[in-house]
Amino acid sequence: MTRAENDGESAAGLTISENAYRRIRSDIIFGRLRPRQKLKLDGLRDSYGISISTLREILNRLSSEDLVVAEGQRGFEVAPVSVENLKEVAALRLLLETHALEQSFAAGGVEWEGDIVASHHKLATLERRMATGDMSQTELWKRYDWEFHQALISACGSQVLMDTHAAIFDKYLRYQMIALSHRGDIAAGEHKILLQAALDRDAPMARAVLERHVQGGLDHALATGTIA
Template sequence: MPDLMTDIGGEEVAPASTGEQAYERIRSDIIFGRLRPGQRLTLEKLRPAYGVGISTLREILSRLTPEGLVTAEGQRGFQVAPCSAEDLKEIAALRLLIEKDALVKSFQAGDMEWEGRVVASHHKLARLEASLLAGDASRTQQWKRYDWEFHQALVSACGSKAQLDIHSGIYDRYLRYQMVFVIFRGLVAADEHKALLECALKRDAQKAEAILERHVQGCLDFAFQNRLI
């Protein structure tokens, strides 16, 4: 029987295996830009860094390939998926397609528990955004985690686990661009998050869709106007 630990809800859960931990670390290192776009992933060099064997690493990188985070080069091995303007546009369009639909469903079905998740997640995000606006850039990764938690909370009552899983994967690919190219629009983005919160509490899905579209398009405009990509 595996060792057990207690999660925040009091339930006993099995800790992640070494291979699963390595998968999460590599995935996170790609999303947050510690492994750079186009970087060749040499198994021998990765092995000491992540503490797993060659076969486990090959399995992890193969698993990350259909997620769009790694590309396989046939006999030449693996590399971190490259970034491009066209890829970002496609990912942004997919995010909007999935998230807007989930947003409408979630606003229709959300209960008080859902409202609580939305309010709590926005509170953390707003506090961290205020810190960033004050000039503290030391918690960028935590900021994006809270950003994800807020957007995930907004759609969490949509009623479809499959849709949430697809949204999660697309969001992570979108997030990689934000982290690699340091896309932070400051007060504009923070105000859009506040407006989305207000829409959620009023169940105004139509206005929320428009704000979300402006939110994502603003990110693209910022990247392209500043020639980050």
């Protein structure tokens, strides 16, 4: 489950404030709250069922994650997007993920392999469905995409690295959802090669494919013309 997907789901034991934070964060990541959208406290209070004071705390927290912009006395708005920021996010994702891949390939065991195979199966199933023109489950597709990439690096041995990568991946995902970027068979083929490289412990191959994968996603998102 993506961090953004997890943020959007209620969970037993969560406080009202934490649950609202996760819902608002997920709505930003998946584009339900659009870039530069004004976040009016009265409207958010009604939508998320929390107090104004709690909303301010949540929006300040999201501001620290660069997902919301605080406008002083004028309130808050969803963080804008830009070509420059997308390029920075993509580069940072690649830096973190390639390092984690190498560590994970060296340490992963049989259970790690099983997790990779299972996560790829789910992703490939959605990719085949989307190849027929069915785009009705784009959020589920990105959830499975995240799960596969997280599975690949899950044996890296560093929770800090995993958490940092997850936060950057969510920002990269936000751009993909805004651009509705889907590269079809090309991306699906790259995922398949990454799967085999993991099973073969071929870190140089995985690194080369991941570089092509992220750059291809970046180029495709920019080509849509939806990010200025």
